[in-house]
Amino acid sequence: MTWELLLVQSLNGLQYGVLLFLLAAGLTLVLGIMNFVNLAHASLYMMGAYLGAAAFAKTGSFLVAGAAAVLGTLAIGLIVERTTLLAFYARDHLDQVLATFGLILFFNELVRVIWGAQSVYMRPPQGFTGTVDLLGATYPSYRFLVIVAGLAVALALYVLIHHTRVGMLIRAGASNPRMVSVLGVNIRLLNSLLFGLSAALAGLSGLMAAPILAVQPGMGDNVLIVVLVVIVIGGIGSIRGAFFGALIVGVVDTVGRTYLPLILRQVAERSVADAAGPALASMLIFIFMAAVLALRPQGLFPARR
Amino acid sequence: MMVRSKLFGFIAAVALATSAAAQQPLKIGFIGELSGPQGALGQDQYDAFMLVVERNGGKLGGVPMEIIKEDTQLKPEVANQVIDKLIEKDKVPIIAGVTFSNVFMAVYKKVVDSKVFIISSNAGPSPIAGAQCSPYAFLVNNQNDERAEVVGKYAADKGYKRVYAMAPNYQAGKDFIAGFKRFYKQPLIEEVYTPLNQLDFQAELAQLAAAKPDAVYAFYPGGLGIQFVRQWRQSGLADKLPLLTSSTVDGITLPALQEAALGVIHGSPWSPELDFPENRRFVAEFEKKYNRVPSEYAATSYDSALLLDSAIAKVKGNVANKEAFRAALKAADFRSVRGKFRFNHNQAPIQDFYAFVVVKNPQGRYTYQELAKPLPDHADSYASQCPMK
């Protein structure tokens, strides 16, 4: 295997990881700070993709699509939070799971009604339909854009969390929510802000994934599981954990998908190896998570308590 | 006179009774992938089928139709449930549509064991053309391999030496690559099968580039094709290598791909440009009614509706007489959009296959130009395994 190939596969893993991070960051904050299991996060991702694709088809401008996706999901997230989810904050996780599961069904059907059951396709923005040369390897420029944009957002989140007052409140809320509200901070406002941020990040992830994957009803359901794995590995409530967890999962899955079949072909028949390879690579993530849960149940980079 | 009036009355009653019997709506179950990335294929099949039904005033063969549409969602376990419902609850005698081969294989045994006719206008898995053929199964499109066989013959004729092949990992994917190899007659430098629901080919394209082939053969139907060809173009390989395909750039994906598909080679028994009278009529009517150019999935579905139209008329609506209905279907007495069309003894077609290239025509539309006809009057390679007469 050439170094060039390894580099390209690693970049692919990085790109997948970055998309996972955008989803995981929001979900881990909501779970860790608000102690709220939000399965409907998958629906926000899906809505981001649909709104972005629709705006892009209408205007041809990726920036407009981006705004539509982010602001749109922010709005949807806040509306859903105020009307429905508020009633479930005090309930136990099981009720939250049931309610947000119902929301997933609703949103999946909603997009089917509005946009139809078939997939919607979105092209990459003008100027990013070609390739770039990176250290001798050619790599699609749009995917490179995704990596750069994702890392930029990660950096911005880091600055927000560690160098602003709001970030300080969020970190405090992650460690001790009760204390924060006792100290007079408007917890309800903070929660709404947090939920909005989480929704916007999910929407952004959906938009960026849209040119790469197919925009279709239920597109978030499979990703949701991987995102849950990421936050368990990283540590619930921890942005840093979400970041590293996402990168680990992204790289392991992508590199595993390519190299496992090659390794397996040495020991098994070709079509068996080609079917088993990606399946085992996907299993790898779960095995890794199980190991983390067994040895370090609070995650690799837990939010400091 | 009294006798004459009684006779008239008798004749009138019989006429009324038979016409009443003929007027019971005949139920046809239409199954297909109607959602997800492959939803556009099933939808084209359905729209083309209904074009014929509605043009005839809701009838096929003079019999009023009740078309029960069901989405199999590209999931074999869902397809099983759908077929159970169609056969046991709705009691349909005929099933049409059938988009994907893995779904077809999952429900096949149940359908033919229940003596229900299944007229597939897209899927054509090799076991059904070969060893597991049944008098109740008709393949109206082609046996899967054939679209690949024509491209393999084209590649052999062009003298490519290092061919790299990619397809999804399911029955049709394997059939297509096997078909390509059968007529290319040389070993491939690599065969890659990706999971059926994998939409991101970046990793595989990187490996492909590293292997330095001189031509690439790919089979990625529907939404997979859109993703594959787009990513192929984005990876920069499109300028360096010829891309030979089957069912990857077709009427469904071309409108989405546009200039990304230029120059791609496409093996098929049909294109909207073929100059047969029924084809010209079909393309014009489809475009007028649905505001889009029909794909080959629509074309073969249209043919299957015409087939049913002629066969049901031949048995005067009495599809319960299975022997007679089968014979009527086998006669294939209709004008196909593909020109010549007849069934082989295994109830799969014998037809011409072409190699097309994607071009932009003077009107600015992306379409196909015929490059060659490598396999005229071609029968599938599994017919000899079918014991039927």
Added chain:
Amino acid sequence: MVFPEQVDWRSARAITATIVLAVLALVPVVAIALDQAFYITLAARIVIFALGACALNLVLGYGGLVSFGHALYVGLGAYAVGIMAFHGMTNGWLHLAVTLALCGVIGWITGLICLRCQGIGFIMITLAFAQMFYFLGVSLKQYGGDDGMQVASRSDFAPLSIEGNAALYYFALALLFATLYLSWRLVHARFGRVLRAAKSNARRMRVLGFPILRYQVTAYVVSGCLCGIAGLLLANLTRFASPAYAYWTVSGDLVVMVMLGGIATVVGPVIGAAVYVILETVVAGYTEHWMIITGPVIVLIALLARRGLYGFVLR
């Protein structure tokens, strides 16, 4: 004693339970009389999923352990039938024995591992094991991979035959009744009482000297075995075994059924399963977009009927 507690046969609870069970028993008779044999298949699905939901209820409802991985056992049962039938072993009793053994062993091992975690960790790790089995199924191309495998004929439970749908239905119903009775007795026995006490306050129970883990693992194993039986029946009903039977959304469906019906009630999961399958199948026949109504309905049920539909009746 047949009944572990004094049953007030005139209470709303007893009447509802009796009606539900009686309706289930009469379905094939009515369906055949109306020449709608298809509904036997539908009802069989309900009964099979009810069995799975009752199994899950043991750990989820009574034990307070939120398992999102019970689809693993459904998959195990289905593939036990599928693979054995593929290799020519069609004896139903053998299928049953293998299913129980397999689910028992795997339930015990995974139970011990999973119960080391709590809260979200437990949910995720149970889910992980189910997904691992799903991917294993997908990778086994010789057994169909993700296209699944046909089961040529139904399990042979000589002297009984389940080839006919009505026969299969009554067989499944008998197993469901047995499961309900087993649940009822377990829950009211000392075992069940310890389990429920551990659900409300595990720390206190430990301090009192109860080996909680042993009780929880046992409940988990029993629950897994019963779910495996549901898988065996499902493979027989559909004559098909697929990795999709072990996908996490099936676990989710079971959880929803338990919650819809009523946690920690014996008959609740049956009602939950019936409502869910009927919504999915029958309502879907009327309108393509049924989920736009079902979604909010589930949210409302979660909000208002705190103890599920059956719990609603109980109040």
